[in-house]
Amino acid sequence: MIDWIADYYEQVENYPVLSQVEPGDIRKGLPNAAPAQGESFDAMMQDVEQLIMPGITHWQSPNFFAYFPANASGPSILGELLSAGLGVQGMLWATSPACTELESQVMDWLVDMMDLPQHFKTTRNGGGVIQDTASNALLTAMLCAREMKTNFETNRIGGCPKIVAYISSQTHSSAEKDIKVIGVGTQNLRTIEVDENFAMIPEKLEAQIRKDLEEGYIPFFVCATIGTTSSNAVDPIREIGEICRRYDIWMHVDAAMAGSAAICQEQRAAFDGLELAKSYAFNPHKWMFTNFDCDCFFVSDKSVLIKTLSVLPEYLKNEATENGAVIDYRDWHLQLGRRFRALKLWFVIRHYGVEGLQYHIREHIRLAAEFSKWVKESADFELLSEPPFNLVCFRHKNDNAFNKKLIQSLNKSGKIYLTHTVLNGQFWLRMSIGQTQTELKHVQDAWRLIGEKSRSIS
Amino acid sequence: MIDWIADYYEQVENYPVLSQVEPGDIRKGLPNAAPAQGESFDAMMQDVEQLIMPGITHWQSPNFFAYFPANASGPSILGELLSAGLGVQGMLWATSPACTELESQVMDWLVDMMDLPQHFKTTRNGGGVIQDTASNALLTAMLCAREMKTNFETNRIGGCPKIVAYISSQTHSSAEKDIKVIGVGTQNLRTIEVDENFAMIPEKLEAQIRKDLEEGYIPFFVCATIGTTSSNAVDPIREIGEICRRYDIWMHVDAAMAGSAAICQEQRAAFDGLELAKSYAFNPHKWMFTNFDCDCFFVSDKSVLIKTLSVLPEYLKNEATENGAVIDYRDWHLQLGRRFRALKLWFVIRHYGVEGLQYHIREHIRLAAEFSKWVKESADFELLSEPPFNLVCFRHKNDNAFNKKLIQSLNKSGKIYLTHTVLNGQFWLRMSIGQTQTELKHVQDAWRLIGEKSRSIS
Numbered sequence: 001m002i003d004w005i006a007d008y009y010e011q012v013e014n015y016p017v018l019s020q021v022e023p024g025d026i027r028k029g030l031p032n033a034a035p036a037q038g039e040s041f042d043a044m045m046q047d048v049e050q051l052i053m054p055g056i057t058h059w060q061s062p063n064f065f066a067y068f069p070a071n072a073s074g075p076s077i078l079g080e081l082l083s084a085g086l087g088v089q090g091m092l093w094a095t096s097p098a099c100t101e102l103e104s105q106v107m108d109w110l111v112d113m114m115d116l117p118q119h120f121k122t123t124r125n126g127g128g129v130i131q132d133t134a135s136n137a138l139l140t141a142m143l144c145a146r147e148m149k150t151n152f153e154t155n156r157i158g159g160c161p162k163i164v165a166y167i168s169s170q171t172h173s174s175a176e177k178d179i180k181v182i183g184v185g186t187q188n189l190r191t192i193e194v195d196e197n198f199a200m201i202p203e204k205l206e207a208q209i210r211k212d213l214e215e216g217y218i219p220f221f222v223c224a225t226i227g228t229t230s231s232n233a234v235d236p237i238r239e240i241g242e243i244c245r246r247y248d249i250w251m252h253v254d255a256a257m258a259g260s261a262a263i264c265q266e267q268r269a270a271f272d273g274l275e276l277a278k279s280y281a282f283n284p285h286k287w288m289f290t291n292f293d294c295d296c297f298f299v300s301d302k303s304v305l306i307k308t309l310s311v312l313p314e315y316l317k318n319e320a321t322e323n324g325a326v327i328d329y330r331d332w333h334l335q336l337g338r339r340f341r342a343l344k345l346w347f348v349i350r351h352y353g354v355e356g357l358q359y360h361i362r363e364h365i366r367l368a369a370e371f372s373k374w375v376k377e378s379a380d381f382e383l384l385s386e387p388p389f390n391l392v393c394f395r396h397k398n399d400n401a402f403n404k405k406l407i408q409s410l411n412k413s414g415k416i417y418l419t420h421t422v423l424n425g426q427f428w429l430r431m432s433i434g435q436t437q438t439e440l441k442h443v444q445d446a447w448r449l450i451g452e453k454s455r456s457i458s
Numbered sequence: 459m460i461d462w463i464a465d466y467y468e469q470v471e472n473y474p475v476l477s478q479v480e481p482g483d484i485r486k487g488l489p490n491a492a493p494a495q496g497e498s499f500d501a502m503m504q505d506v507e508q509l510i511m512p513g514i515t516h517w518q519s520p521n522f523f524a525y526f527p528a529n530a531s532g533p534s535i536l537g538e539l540l541s542a543g544l545g546v547q548g549m550l551w552a553t554s555p556a557c558t559e560l561e562s563q564v565m566d567w568l569v570d571m572m573d574l575p576q577h578f579k580t581t582r583n584g585g586g587v588i589q590d591t592a593s594n595a596l597l598t599a600m601l602c603a604r605e606m607k608t609n610f611e612t613n614r615i616g617g618c619p620k621i622v623a624y625i626s627s628q629t630h631s632s633a634e635k636d637i638k639v640i641g642v643g644t645q646n647l648r649t650i651e652v653d654e655n656f657a658m659i660p661e662k663l664e665a666q667i668r669k670d671l672e673e674g675y676i677p678f679f680v681c682a683t684i685g686t687t688s689s690n691a692v693d694p695i696r697e698i699g700e701i702c703r704r705y706d707i708w709m710h711v712d713a714a715m716a717g718s719a720a721i722c723q724e725q726r727a728a729f730d731g732l733e734l735a736k737s738y739a740f741n742p743h744k745w746m747f748t749n750f751d752c753d754c755f756f757v758s759d760k761s762v763l764i765k766t767l768s769v770l771p772e773y774l775k776n777e778a779t780e781n782g783a784v785i786d787y788r789d790w791h792l793q794l795g796r797r798f799r800a801l802k803l804w805f806v807i808r809h810y811g812v813e814g815l816q817y818h819i820r821e822h823i824r825l826a827a828e829f830s831k832w833v834k835e836s837a838d839f840e841l842l843s844e845p846p847f848n849l850v851c852f853r854h855k856n857d858n859a860f861n862k863k864l865i866q867s868l869n870k871s872g873k874i875y876l877t878h879t880v881l882n883g884q885f886w887l888r889m890s891i892g893q894t895q896t897e898l899k900h901v902q903d904a905w906r907l908i909g910e911k912s913r914s915i916s
Contacts, residue, residue, distance in 0.1 A: 001460070001536045001539055001540060001543075002459070002460055002539075004540075004543075005539070005540070005543035008543060008544070009543075019554065019555050019556070021555050021556075023551065023555070023778055023781075023783040023784045024559070024783075025555070025559075026555055026556045026559035026560065027559045027562065027563050030559075030560065030563045033567060033570055034567040034568075034570070034571050034807050034808075034811070034812050035807075035808055035811045035812070036811050036812050036813050037811040037813055037814070038808070038809055038810050038811040038813075038814045039808045039809065039811065041533070041536075041809070043808075044533075044804075044805055044808050044809070048540070051556075052556045052560065052801075053556075054556070055554065055555040055556025055557075055559060055560075056544060056546055056554055056556055056557075057546060057552070057553055057554045057555075058546075059544075059545050059546045059547060059553075059554070060544070060545045060546075067547070067553070067773075070545060070547055070795075071545075072542065072543070072545035075499070075502075076542070077539070077542045077543055077545075078459050078499075080538065080539070080542040081459050081460075081463070081535070081538070081539045081542065082459060082462075082463070082506070084530065084534070084535045084538040084539065084749045085459075085462075085463035085466060085467075085530070085535055086466070086514060086517075086518070087517050087518045087528060087529075087530035087535075087749050087750070088514055088515060088516075088517045088518075089517060089525070089528055089750065093481065094515070095515055095517075095525070096477060096513065096514055096515045096517070097477050097479050097481070097483070097484055097513040097515075098477070098479075098484045098509075098510045098511075098512070098513025098514055099513075099514075101482070101483075101484035101485045101488075101513060102484065102488065102510065102513075104485065105485050105488045109491060109492040110492075112491055112492070113492050132590060132793055132795075133793040133794060133795045135792065135793045135794045135795070136792060136793050139792065143639060146641075154638075154641060154643060155638040155643060155644065156638075156643050156644050156645055157643045157645050157646075158618055158637075158641055158642040158643025158645070158646055159617040159618055159619070159641065159642075159643070160616055160617055160641055161617070172771075173769045173770075173771035173774070173794075174769075174793075174794060176769045177767065177769050177792070179616075180612075180613040180614075180766075181601060181639065181640065181792065182639065182640070182641050183604075183612060183616055183617065183618055183640050183641020183642065184616040184617075184641065185612060185613060185614050185615045185616025185617070186613065186614050187614055187615050187616070188615075188616055229771070229773055230772070230773055285795070291542045291545050291797075292545070292547065292795055292796075292797045293795065293797060308638075309635065311631045311632075311634045311635050312631075313630075313631035313687070314688070314878075314879055314880045315525075315687055315688055315877060315878070315879045315888070316631070320481055323481075325481040325482075326481045334593065334594060334597065334635070334639065334792070335590055335591040335593045335594050335632075336591060336593045336631075336632060337528075337590075337591045337593070337743070337750055337751065338750075339749075339750045339751060343510075346502075347502060349492050349493075350492075350493055350496070350497045350501075350502055351496055351497065351499070351502070352496050353492070353493045353494050353495040353496040353497065354492050354493070354494050355494050355495055355496075356495070356496045419773060420772075420773070421772055421773045422772045430773075
């Protein structure tokens with residue numbers, strides 16, 4: 001299997017990046033019932049190659065420029081394998097102490113590696129935990145904020161009295177899902193306007209907060225973003241944080257993809273003001289060579305998190321927990337069970353070292369800058385804005401219909417895969433650069449193909 | 459790494475089952491900062507052996523009888539490895555069609571393999587999805603029930619008007635966490651009494667529902683359990699389901715561990731009435747040889763699930779979704795991102811075949827019956843009840859303090875690992891039999907050790 005995967009990475013450029021199958025094609029090839037008797041591993045791998053691979057969109061291809069990178073790496077894959085092999089549960093410290101303690105240590109390493117606020121360390125008031133996704137990290141943050149603002153009474157009596165949350169029009173869609181989940185409702189989610197760079201306008205936020213207060217609403221939560229999903233826009237964290245402090249509102253900062261950039265000193269301006277955040281999340285599974293899932297969620301005060309999420313049935317009681325000497329990570333997220341995800345993150349950090357990670361992140365940012373230069377120099381294409389980090393939003397100067405045709409034709413070619421966004425009514429192509437194997441030549445080839453396809457449409 | 463894992467499984471019995479370290483021991487061995495330069499794989503594996511392994515509690519040991527089995531297997535570990543290697547995202551059909559279609563197919567296979575209601579199939583009104591845990595499956599079910607009962611208005615306006623949920627005193631603790639999360643609050647969670655076998659008493663449930671209705675409450679959700687966490691008790695699903703139908707209440711059935719037993723025809727009496735459930739969950743990652751995480755969540759009507767959880771931002775729009783021709787599993791659970799977990803489940807089912815899975819499940823049930831016979835024949839020990847499935851609850855006839863000393867002494871020996879529960883004020887030892895490698899001799903050795911240790915305390 002290891003050999004198969006190694007071969008896969010060597011051949012990945014030979015597959016069409018975007019799977020070319022039609023709905024139902026894959027299911028049609030699969031038998032309608034499970035086998036009664038066991039089958040050989042060879043038979044299974046033959047089916048992987050013949051039945052499954054045509055339905056794979058190759059996220060690990062160096063020509064994958066869609067969504068976000070979700071970049072994996074050798075050490076990460078081996079770390080995941082080791083975690084599966086050991087098969088331990090980390091729900092309590094006692095169920096495998098190393099699973100908890102390695103995680104705490106690696107999360108504290110990240111605080112120093114990325115110059116995050118020291119109070120995010122487990123050895124201080126705060127702490128970090130690996131969650132599955134930034135969506136659920138945001139949900140956890142929202143829950144904590146709800147409970148803080150309602151004196152932990154909503155947990156008991158339910159029904160949230162007129163509390164309101166704030167996002168920008170560019171905040172990730174999980175905020176909308178999460179406000180539903182926690183029972184606050186979308187009508188109590190305020191969407192704040194953004195500026196010409198698609199960043200939240202602090203004055204608009206404060207004006208809305210004041211209006212809500214006057215009308216008897218209780219502001220409880222703001223989600224600010226470093227690197228929005230659409231265009232990698234950066235909200236002004238310090239200004240938003242100061243407003244949140246003034247009005248006693250929980251600020252969560254979501255840096256799901258762009259958070260990895262903080263490993264480079266020269267990128268840290270975007271993170272200025274992070275010490276004002278009550279919680280923060282970024283995903284090594286997006287742009288730090290760690291296969292999904294691995295979201296790093298930090299809080300400034302772990303006692304709030306634990307008070308919000310802790311329940312203690314008899315069958316989970318144990319000495320170490322009762323002494324308060326340990327962290328039980330089950331109280332740090334929604335689910336109870338958890339696997340040993342710190343292993344893969346530890347492997348990645350040690351394999352690359354801080355300088356190795358910096359090198360690769362810088363290289364992706366450099367490639368995005370190169371690509372944006374070509375866009376600017378071109379007569380036919382335009383750039384949305386100078387690319388923050390690794391994402392370039394651009395479009396052909398022709399209309400939306402033309403750009404839709406262009407992206408369809410690029411993706412159908414199988415040579416590259418791009419996705420789109422719509423900003424101010426305009427259709428933009430997103431060139432997200434960050435795959436582990438992506439080099440200058442792949443970005444050059446992509447730009448050449450974009451030119452060719454656009455000329456063949458005209 | 460594969461060799462290392464193979465060696466591990468050969469040597470696993472040489473390790474103490476329960477890690478013997480003290481809080482902080484593992485962290486002490488780890489450096490305080492991440493390395494600046496990359497390190498070799500050998501250095502990492504040396505640290506795994508020296509620094510990590512002492513902090514591992516060996517869930518995959520044949521002498522692990524604590525909590526639930528969480529049993530892994532070769533095909534499952536290789537499936538997880540393949541999933542990590544391919545590194546695809548399955549949030550939308552379009553992001554890797556095989557990831558969605560294989561999952562739908564395998565979930566439909568399970569319906570037939572386990573004789574679950576046909577309407578749970580994706581090809582009918584319902585459908586199955588892999589979630590991370592039974593906790594989050596229960597949360598998802600509760601959310602759907604909340605929205606059904608409030609005409610999807612809570613999603614919009616928030617604040618849940620006097621809706622109440624019902625569990626038994628033996629329901630998993632995640633119900634308490636989940637009722638907090640969704641903003642209904644623990645004071646609106648009714649705990650129904652259980653009978654002498656720790657099963658919910660339907661008459662008590664109905665009486666409470668009537669009382670709540672009289673007082674102006676709106677019953678919206680019941681969680682029934684097949685195989686409670688404490689003692690594997692089985693709630694009367696059909697009777698509870700009939701009550702739920704009468705009062706228009708969503709019944710969720712949680713069979714997290716015991717659900718695997720449904721693969722054996724002779725165990726299916728416990729599942730009678732499951733066609734009355736709106737949702738159902740069981741965990742192949744507990745007792746079906748599939749490493750964590752892999753919870754199978756089924757609903758009878760997928761449109762409710764999708765209506766409850768769906769949001770659609772521009773950057774996720776695509777042709778296949780807009781045609782309605784495909785399943786986008788991101789609308790079937792809380793988080794957005796998802797990995798290719800169907801691979802490992804597919805590998806497990808094909809490797810063992812239905813008959814192979816039946817063989818191993820039957821063997822575990824037989825071993826539990828054997829063990830309970832020894833308890834009954836012993837002068838010093840007593841049995842809680844005839845073991846349903848694979849869990850035996852037993853105790854020394856001496857007092858609680860004695861039994862606590864006994865379990866501590868057993869676990870400190872490193873030879874076996876057991877956990878406990880408290881039922882009606884009595885401290886019971888839980889012997890959970892289901893590890894992939896557990897054979898008669900391990901259960902015999904455990905029983906011998908329990909006898910020895912109990913005599914050395916007396």
